[in-house]
Amino acid sequence: MDDQQAxxxxxxxxxxxxxxxxxxxxxxxxxxxxxxxxxxxxxxxAAEVVNLVMLDVWRKSASFEGKSTVRTWLFSMTRFKAIDxxxxxxxxxxxEDLDDHHDIACDCDLLKARDGAEQKEKIAACMQxxxxxxxxxxxxxxxxxxAYPEIADIMGIPTGTVKxxxxxxxxxxxxxxxxxxxxxxxx
Amino acid sequence: xxxxxxxxxxxxxxxxxxxEQERRAVEAWLATSEQGRAELAVLEALAKGLKQxxxxxxxxxxxxxxxRDIRAEQSRHKRSWWQxxxxxxxxxxxxxxxxxxxxxxxxxxxxxxxxxxxQVLADHWLIQVEFxxxxxxxxxxxxxxxxxxxxxxxPSSVGIVRLAVPKFSVSxxxxxxxxxxxxxxxxxxxxxxxxx
Numbered sequence: 001m002d003d004q005q006a007x008x009x010x011x012x013x014x015x016x017x018x019x020x021x022x023x024x025x026x027x028x029x030x031x032x033x034x035x036x037x038x039x040x041x042x043x044x045x046a047a048e049v050v051n052l053v054m055l056d057v058w059r060k061s062a063s064f065e066g067k068s069t070v071r072t073w074l075f076s077m078t079r080f081k082a083i084d085x086x087x088x089x090x091x092x093x094x095x096e097d098l099d100d101h102h103d104i105a106c107d108c109d110l111l112k113a114r115d116g117a118e119q120k121e122k123i124a125a126c127m128q129x130x131x132x133x134x135x136x137x138x139x140x141x142x143x144x145x146x147a148y149p150e151i152a153d154i155m156g157i158p159t160g161t162v163k164x165x166x167x168x169x170x171x172x173x174x175x176x177x178x179x180x181x182x183x184x185x186x187x
Numbered sequence: 188x189x190x191x192x193x194x195x196x197x198x199x200x201x202x203x204x205x206x207e208q209e210r211r212a213v214e215a216w217l218a219t220s221e222q223g224r225a226e227l228a229v230l231e232a233l234a235k236g237l238k239q240x241x242x243x244x245x246x247x248x249x250x251x252x253x254x255r256d257i258r259a260e261q262s263r264h265k266r267s268w269w270q271x272x273x274x275x276x277x278x279x280x281x282x283x284x285x286x287x288x289x290x291x292x293x294x295x296x297x298x299x300x301x302x303x304x305x306q307v308l309a310d311h312w313l314i315q316v317e318f319x320x321x322x323x324x325x326x327x328x329x330x331x332x333x334x335x336x337x338x339x340x341x342p343s344s345v346g347i348v349r350l351a352v353p354k355f356s357v358s359x360x361x362x363x364x365x366x367x368x369x370x371x372x373x374x375x376x377x378x379x380x381x382x383x
Contacts, residue, residue, distance in 0.1 A: 110225040123236040142234040147204035163195045
């Protein structure tokens with residue numbers, strides 16, 4: 001479903017069209033759950049967030065003003081719902097401290113990092129070592145293929161902060177990927 | 188733009204979302220930077236690896252759960268829709284009744300309404316209607332005018348309004364046609380004829 005189709009769906013959803021809501025759900029739920037999991041690390045909580053986000057789509061489709069893409073609007077809601085759920089469950093990894101982070105030195109061998117990046121399990125393991133704010137930027141960039149201004153909109157941070165978080169995440173990932181398999185936990 | 192800027196942009200060069208100016212600047216830098224090219228190779232492999240992570244298919248169970256929650260919410264709204272609007276709806280009914288009473292010549296409808304249910308049933312159908320949660324009064328008033336309906340009673344505690352609708356009208360040939368017309372209206376959730 002491209003953005004124009006999604007906008008047309010929202011109009012029909014606003015008129016109470018349940019079939020349009022189902023099509024919208026099936027087109028977007030997997031992206032929403034993937035993004036939610038970058039914050040929640042818990043499939044059950046991620047499924048809860050998907051339900052909450054889609055209920056909001058049903059209630060608020062008429063309030064979509066079209067200033068951003070539908071996807072940006074959807075992921076912004078997902079981020080708020082996921083953070084809200086984390087706060088309610090009092091699980092919190094200090095993601096808001098990310099931007100006070102000191103510069104991370106990358107002690108990494110780029111050739112080994114590239115080899116590591118070709119191993120799906122190693123990528124998954126290294127991603128798990130990242131704090132949520134880093135994971136979200138990496139996910140939105142490489143999995144959802146978003147531009148950095150769109151990521152800034154979704155995360156409610158300046159574009160400079162998106163780039164800084166990506167630089168730090170990149171260094172952490174490269175360091176992790178360049179290590180031998182099995183020593184990921186040292187990060 | 189210095190080298191640090193170009194390195195910052197590499198992830199979005201890798202995913203193809205840089206604007207034209209940035210893309211050209213990064214490409215010019217990559218042509219002269221072996222480090223940059225090595226980093227790009229890692230990022231491209233990372234992007235490929237991340238995309239291979241299978242996205243969970245939206246489940247039928249997830250959709251069924253959402254559908255259930257949407258319908259539960261709709262039911263709650265229908266039951267509570269009239270509650271905040273009871274005063275307003277009662278005021279509208281009063282206005283309609285006053286408007287009828289103030290007509291210079293009594294119409295058969297006014298006489299019927301004042302003559303009791305027996306005469307009303309002879310020339311009118313009494314229809315119970317449940318309006319949808321998001322109906323506007325302007326839509327309902329227009330609908331009732333189109334079938335020459337009068338509000339007889341309601342809304343009840345569950346939001347039912349009783350309408351008296353003339354049996355003989357140019358708008359519909361018979362009761363079935365009238366009911367079909369009402370059922371087709373987006374503002375109407377349920378309609379039933381009393382005594383049938």
